[in-house]
Amino acid sequence: MSKSSTLRTEILLDGLKFPEGPRWKDGKLWFSDMEDHKVLTVDMDGKVEVILERSSRVSGLGWTPDDKLLVVSMEDRKLLRLDNDGVKEVADLSDHATFYLNEIVVDKKGRAYIGNFGFDYFNNATFVPAELILVFPDGSFKIVAENMAFPNGTVITPDDNTLITGETFAARLTAFDINVDGSLNNRRVWANLKSLAPDGICLDEEGGIWVAAPGRHRVARVLEGGKITHRIKVETDAYACMLGGKNNTTLFIATSAHTRDQGRIEYVEVEVPKAGLP
DSSP states (O other), rough: OOOGGOOOOEEEEEESSSSEEEEEEEEEEEEEEEGGGGEEEEETTOOOEEEEEEEEEOOOOOOOOOOOEEETTTTEEEEEEEEEEEEEEEETTTTTTOOEEEEEEEEETOEEEEOOOOSGGGGGGOOEEEEEEEETTTSEEEEEEEEESSSEEEOTTTTOOOEEEEGGGTTTTEEEEEEESOOOOEEEEEEEEETOOSSSEEEEESSOOOEEEETTTTTEOTTTTTTTEEEEEEEEEEEEEEEEEEOOOOEEEEOOOOSTTOOEEEEOSSOBBOSOOO
């Protein structure tokens, strides 16, 4: 792969408020416009479809084994499912998540790992550690990791044995072994990112993780141990990324300038295809 710092993104879609949680599925990029309270899709021709509209912020997306869309409802701390007859509540985590829910990764069995902010980041509250909560398909749930510094973007390796999450306020990627029952153990630092605060992440076939780094105007590709192999600059700030496209080598980047209608979906071609989940 050539040095990604020389690559330039193209704009697929603009005029968004705050795009988050991109996922590639069925020839389209699915994502949440968090501040516009919508879940949308866009294809490579720029055709947009609104899938769901809510009255409050939405974020992470995933799918059940029978292909039903799962959506994180942030402020009321609920996991929702879009069925043929409308939106259904899967789990209410309001008594267990310390603050607003955010990102999600759904495994092959339909179990959803959901992180949260831990504290009212939007109003500059004092830092409080957060939990990673596992929600089962029947709506039951349990806390599988505690004392985390905002578990944000999360991936599962292709062998289904390892979960890696970005701890935004600790500037690191943290890995766990996944037990048969979905619980986690063997917590360890996968990569110390030093000056990069990870937000959304995605995994490639060589074990590299693309990391969106708000505040640094870039995404970076990181190897286990912390070596940064590639950087791609963006004009504003990158909050999430996802590999997809025809050959799973299109890196989609959700960016925003924190001003109204300045959110974008940008993209660039890289060489190593997507792997694992999401």
